[in-house]
Amino acid sequence: MITVKNLSKNFGDTKAVDAVDLEVKKGELFGLLGPNGSGKTTMIKMLTGQIKPTEGEVSVLGVDVLANPLRVKELTGIIPEQETPPSFLTAEEYLHFVAKIRKLEAFEDKCEWWFTYLDFAGQKDILCKDLSRGTRQKLMLAQAFLHEPELVIIDEPLINLDPLMQRKVKDYLRDYVSKGGTVFISTHILEIAREICSSMGIIYKGKLVFSGNMDDPAIGDRPLEDFFLELVN
């Protein structure tokens, strides 16, 4: 689903991502872990064609991201790090707007389902600018899954959500993967990865220092936190 070869991104003299090789297979719930500023968001932006890499190749769902970033955005669902729905549309109008951009038909029921599932039907007629951060994150989750993509790429999926909602989203992601979908998430919260991911990569100072399944022998019986700290120290 995702193939990354020798991917690098420089911002001036800073190497945000440094020669990363990575493969994510269909049906995986892959977690990209790393401390703040390690290059996770830059990786996601390159995977989704939002920024161009300095060097390397990225293929998502068999599409060369560099050559056809628009096609990648058509095929995948993406949730960026900072949720930015337009200010003066209501939550419901925003989902309809996204549905129109994605040329979906009969989308109203799907939108309703998301309002109910993520428990924000009461806020669907409020302007996006007046929504709480948590509700905006729910809205961004809904827009990413609205067209039922094969692959969803999420930067910090549970950010701003309360524990009840975190549970719902984790359940949804597990279910989605069990039905054949693929999810790529980035997070710096190790518990999330331990709980829901089937495989992971650890990025530190732009370099991928580990990639493998959650039951990889290298991790062993140690808590994930110990393994992570050992790698980044």
Place this chain on the structure above:
Amino acid sequence: MFELFRSMMKEEWRMHSAFFGDRGFALFPAVIAAASMLLSLSMIIFWRIISQTDVLLGIHYLLLFMGSMVGGFGLLGREVMNRRFGQASLLAYSSRTLPISERTIFANFIVKDVIYYFFLYVLPFTVGFVAGAIIIDMHYSFFLLLLTLFFSFCIGLSFVFLLSTIYANLGKKALFLLLLIPVLFLIFFQGLEFDVFYRLPSFVLYTEPSLKVLITCIVLVLVPSIISLIFLKVDYPQSQKHYRNRFSEISDKLDFYGYSHFMTKDYLDFSRSEGGAGKIVFSFLVPVLLVWLFLPQLLKAVPGLDTLVVFTVVVGMMASSMYNWLVEFDMFSSYSFLPLTVADVLRSKLNSYSLLNVFPFLVVVAATIYAGRLIDIVHIILLFVAVSMYVVSVTVYLTGLNTTFSLYNAGTFASYVLAIGPVVMGMIFLAQLHFHLVLLSVLLIPVSLFVLKRSFVKWD
């Protein structure tokens, strides 16, 4: 205390240089000086119809307006900041996280604004204006003018701070009533005559300097600021309004247009944002009306020019300001994760722009009929469409989706003026040679399309 002030100054500079670029912004005072110098030099053409006193009055009100704009943006511009920078956290909003009182932060904020904008606006404006005046042998007292323009700026700033405090404490309706009462009082008891505008104390201080007027100016600056500080309330009343879903309904109606969903979004942004449809009245129709009223007077200074042609050109240029409204609410980052390119968003804005052009189009048609020149309607419409298209294409090419802020960059602004100025002046003077030459404006249409094509490539 001083550390906070210094940090606010740094923050203000960095915020502006982030918007406009370091060098571009550093040259901004030079642009202000050049513009005020041109204004001053233009007096050589217009001195027969506008007195020196009226020009002085005008610049005092201009600085008053600038002061109120600065105050308004500083206090209420958080939404704009958040759209541009994500979740902005300026020092002015940080009393909840820093162990400093809101009052101390606000006092620093006022002093910072006064000093910062003195060097950014007031000083270069005065230097340019006085320098221009010297060239055409008109003489102003530089230091007195600097002082009175500074007072104008500070009165505007201070007044807006007071209004924001009233708004924060009493709400929008109370603010409206407080503004309405003095106007009604003047109308009913004194009559609202134009002379009232000549009583602006900072202007009077220049024309008839006295200790009494000086004290009045100081009081007008200090008292509103002190009242604002005493009754300071940082949390502005915010209501979570509920809106019926109008998106699909409008989008379906506009389906025959390309990008109907974007046009619907533009319409909803426009109608639900602060000011709503009032923006059309105050930032387009009122200025157009003023141009219509004053243009014949101004053109007495340049005999032979066709008033209707000049009016059409001016309206065509002013129409392009509607493009600013359309891009004001959007940053591409809001769409970067959707299957869209920057060119898609630009095209959608141009679709909305073409629809909004119905207003200036009707204004131009009405003006042609009013001027009794229905016979020239084809020429006038063509001129309007060509100028509007050309100006907006240059705007798109130079500024993309970031028009308001990009034009503060000295280099971009200079390119804008150079690309548009000679062309529109050329059209006006061609019309003076022979009215049918206005038809040559049709050539601007393919040029505009080419510029737009290049713009899409550039911004993608």
